Amino acid sequence: MTIHTLAIVGVGLIGGSIALGARARRVAERIIGVEVDPLTRDFVRDRCSLDECLGDVAAAARQADAIVVCTPVDQIADQVARVAAVSSTTALVTDVGSTKGQIVRELAGRLKPACRYVGSHPLSGSEKQGAGFAHGELLRDKVVVLTPTEQTSPEAVEQARHLWLAMGARVTLMSPAAHDEALALTSHLPHLLAAALAGILPAELRGLTAGGFRDTTRVAGGEPELWTGILLHNREAVLEAVKKLESNISHFRAALETGDRPALDALLALGKRNRDALGN
């Protein structure tokens, strides 16, 4: 597959990094962006080496043979529907949303059967936001989950796989529901938790935090609106994950209350074993 024109809808941290990575790896001959805010359009064009940055998503979609929607999750379904309505039937349409089930539900009945849409989620987030932090290596060696459904055309999956592999990422396939259940635990819950912990820190104790508090709460620096959208999109699975965590915290509490050293040792050892298995 050769991409002539790659369109990035929403040029923030992820969209901008895809543009820069695609440029560096010669994934597409032409890379265009879409930014609704006219004040940032020139900045993101220059910062992310775009050939052009437009304000009109349809105008960009009509020219492109691959379109990646990189907006906040609660705008993705609408943008995908808008793109799919005007793009070539051979063009790939994908997104980078952190949730997948709700997007599929919102798109039900809104896409032409021939449309080559498949959901993608590059596991490459950061607490940083905006094109200013974009860099071309953000996706390198990262996992991108593709979430085809029974309606997804095999061509869309193949095109998306090639796109992400060309960006230096690894690709794995899951159903939207399995993706959402997994990410609730591996991404959405850690975010909620980091925010919950940071939220109870009184200002007068800030000077007594060290690496442990800072690491554990780092992702709480992410944009609240983005994360409210993600958590609400995936609320059923996130609630399940929260309950699992609350249950495990209550085991720690019980072991502390009774001074049960072996139980506490075992709980901490399980955490260490699981964490050590992840590497750095």
Add this chain to the structure above:
Amino acid sequence: MTIHTLAIVGVGLIGGSIALGARARRVAERIIGVEVDPLTRDFVRDRCSLDECLGDVAAAARQADAIVVCTPVDQIADQVARVAAVSSTTALVTDVGSTKGQIVRELAGRLKPACRYVGSHPLSGSEKQGAGFAHGELLRDKVVVLTPTEQTSPEAVEQARHLWLAMGARVTLMSPAAHDEALALTSHLPHLLAAALAGILPAELRGLTAGGFRDTTRVAGGEPELWTGILLHNREAVLEAVKKLESNISHFRAALETGDRPALDALLALGKRNRDALGN
């Protein structure tokens, strides 16, 4: 104050780093270590630039004019008592334990009134362990909390302050109880939480973790036995901190259950505000 002989009892990550930092900054003319395990004694002597590494804590304490006990928290009181029994009455005796109240309670009535003991806690931990990871800059710009009591001699506080400042650290004074309450929230709770989150990760989801999960659980890689000791030493304050966190998590859960976007926004925004105030 000039330290002729500095003794480090327990040459692990912290003890070894103090030795290396003291050497680089010429804090003492002679630096000796104490390691009970004869098999590691030569290794830590070479790795941490010690002039000598002994097996006998009393032999080291008799020669030293500053002794820093760097063992796991549940051995600190015994080691301090042993050191104080034989050291010069003008020698500083301190420790680096992550808890302070329990150590003071265990030492009650066991120290000569003239003894210059004061508790210290350098906020410089890491999930890494052992002298192999020691480095001379570990304490630089870190906060060291001194926890004098009514029995503590002002000379001990002055000597400890000078020692830590000479190591490049900043020094702050708190009561043992205030220290323990603060650190329960800023250090012991994050550790418990990281372990609780890592503990619920099924092996099949490891490949779907990214930076968020890894940061949030990083400290769970710490040694379980060390942390069991810390958590049990400080159980009252840790339990209070756990309850505060559980209560905040339940606010997140309620907002998710009712789909309350403004409430979720506000909870995440508070977390972000507090986290942003800490810097990197």
